[in-house]
Amino acid sequence: xxxxxxxxxxxxxxxxxxxxxxxxxxxxxxxxxxxxxxxxxxxxxxxxxxxxxxxxxxxxxxxxxxxxxxxxxxxxxxxxxxxxxxxxxxxxxxxxxxxxxxxxxxxxxxxxxxxxxxxxxxxxxxxxxxxxxxxxxxxxxxxxxxxxxxxxxxxxxxxxxxxxxxxxxxxxxxxxxxxxxxxxxxxxxxxxxxxxxxxxxxxxxxxxxxxxxxxxxxxxxxxxxxxxxxxxxxxxxxxxxxxxxxxxxxxxxxxxxxxxxxxxxxxxxxxxxxxxxxxxxxxxxxxxxxxxxxxxxxxxxxxxxxxxxxxxxxxxxxxxxxxxxxxxxxxxxxxxx
Numbered sequence: 001x002x003x004x005x006x007x008x009x010x011x012x013x014x015x016x017x018x019x020x021x022x023x024x025x026x027x028x029x030x031x032x033x034x035x036x037x038x039x040x041x042x043x044x045x046x047x048x049x050x051x052x053x054x055x056x057x058x059x060x061x062x063x064x065x066x067x068x069x070x071x072x073x074x075x076x077x078x079x080x081x082x083x084x085x086x087x088x089x090x091x092x093x094x095x096x097x098x099x100x101x102x103x104x105x106x107x108x109x110x111x112x113x114x115x116x117x118x119x120x121x122x123x124x125x126x127x128x129x130x131x132x133x134x135x136x137x138x139x140x141x142x143x144x145x146x147x148x149x150x151x152x153x154x155x156x157x158x159x160x161x162x163x164x165x166x167x168x169x170x171x172x173x174x175x176x177x178x179x180x181x182x183x184x185x186x187x188x189x190x191x192x193x194x195x196x197x198x199x200x201x202x203x204x205x206x207x208x209x210x211x212x213x214x215x216x217x218x219x220x221x222x223x224x225x226x227x228x229x230x231x232x233x234x235x236x237x238x239x240x241x242x243x244x245x246x247x248x249x250x251x252x253x254x255x256x257x258x259x260x261x262x263x264x265x266x267x268x269x270x271x272x273x274x275x276x277x278x279x280x281x282x283x284x285x286x287x288x289x290x291x292x293x294x295x296x297x298x299x300x301x302x303x304x305x306x307x308x309x310x311x312x313x314x315x316x317x318x319x320x321x322x323x324x325x326x327x328x329x330x331x332x333x334x335x336x337x
Contacts, residue, residue: 001093003098005100005152007212008148008211008327011329012274014049014072014328015049015327016050016087016326017050018052018055018087019034019052019062019073020034021054021080021081022055025317029313033314035313036311037081037324038066040272042067045067048275050072074127076124077116083324083326084142084319086121088101090329091181095331096331097130097331098131101122101133102135102138107140122134128328137159139165140205142319143207145206145207146181146183149215152178152185153189155189155190155205158202158204189236191233192204192221193267194230195230195265207270210237211271213300216246217246220237220249221267222250251293253268253296254267255267255289257315259316264316267320268281270320273301273327279307279321280294283311283315284310
C-alpha cells in the first residue's frame with residue numbers, strides 16, 4: 001500500500017500547533033490570540049497528545065505556563081502562528097508516516113518575514129524523525145482538502161493566483177500535488193468567499209468553506225441569503241462538488257464579529273477533528289446563529305463530542321481553529337491517548 005493523504009477524521013497520533021508570536025502583527029489582539037490558542041490546545045490535549053511549537057525560549061516559557069501538563073513544548077524559529085499553512089502535511093499507508101512540505105511564500109508575499117516560516121514545518125518533521133519530501137508548489141496547507149479516498153480539492157483563486165504559482169500552469173500544479181500526496185483525482189473550485197480576499201486574508205482557502213465528513217459527504221459554505229455577495233461562488237462550488245459525487249451538507253451561515261468600529265466576517269467551517277471530538281469556532285455574539293451552526297456541523301458527526309470554542313481574535317487575520325492546528329495520523333500499534 002502506497003503513502004497517501006488521509007481524511008482528517010482518521011485517528012491521530014498527535015496535533016501540532018504554533019504558539020502565537022510577533023506581537024507587532026497582532027497588535028491589541030495579541031493577548032486574546034494567546035488566550036484562544038491556549039483554549040484550543042488544552043481542549044485538544046484532553047483527547048490526544050499535542051505538540052506546541054514556540055518561536056523562541058521566551059515564548060515557550062509562556063506557553064508552558066498556559067498549557068496543560070504533558071503538552072510537548074519545543075522551540076523552532078518562526079514568525080507565524082498558523083500551523084495548518086506552513087506546518088508539515090502528513091501522508092500515511094497505515095504502517096508509517098512521512099511529511100510533505102510545500103513552498104510557503106507567506107500568502108502570496110503579503111508579509112516580508114517568511115523565510116523562517118518556510119523552513120519551520122520541515123524542521124519540525126525532522127525533529128520527529130519523519131522523512132520529509134518537498135512538493136514544488138507554492139501554497140498553504142489550508143488551501144486544500146482531501147476526501148481520504150484519493151481526491152484532493154483546492155481553490156483556483158488561491159493556488160493558481162499569480163502571487164503564488166505564476167510560473168507554472170494548472171496541469172503542472174495538479175500533477176505535482178497528486179504525485180506528492182499519493183492521490184488520483186483533483187477537483188478545482190473557483191474560490192472562496194469574497195470576505196477572504198483582503199490584505200490580511202488567504203485568497204480563498206478551502207478550509208474556510210469545505211470540510212469533509214467522510215469519503216462521500218462534505219460540509220460546504222452556502223449563501224446566507226439573497227444579498228450574500230459570494231452567492232454565485234458558493235453555488236458554483238456546490239455544483240462542482242455534487243458532480244464530483246459528493247453529498248453536500250449546506251452551512252448557510254457566517255460568523256460576524258465586532259471589535260469596536262471594525263466588523264470581521266468569519267467561517268463556522270474552520271473546524272478541527274481530534275480523536276473523539278469536533279471543535280467548532282463561535283464568536284459568541286449572535287448566540288442563535290452560533291447555535292444553528294453548532295447544530296448543523298455537530299449533527300454531521302454523531303459519534304464525536306461537539307465542542308464550541310469562542311474565537312474572536314484569530315478571525316481578524318482570517319483564520320480560526322483549523323488554521324492553527326495540524327494533525328499527525330496514527331499508524332498501527334501507536335498509543336494515541
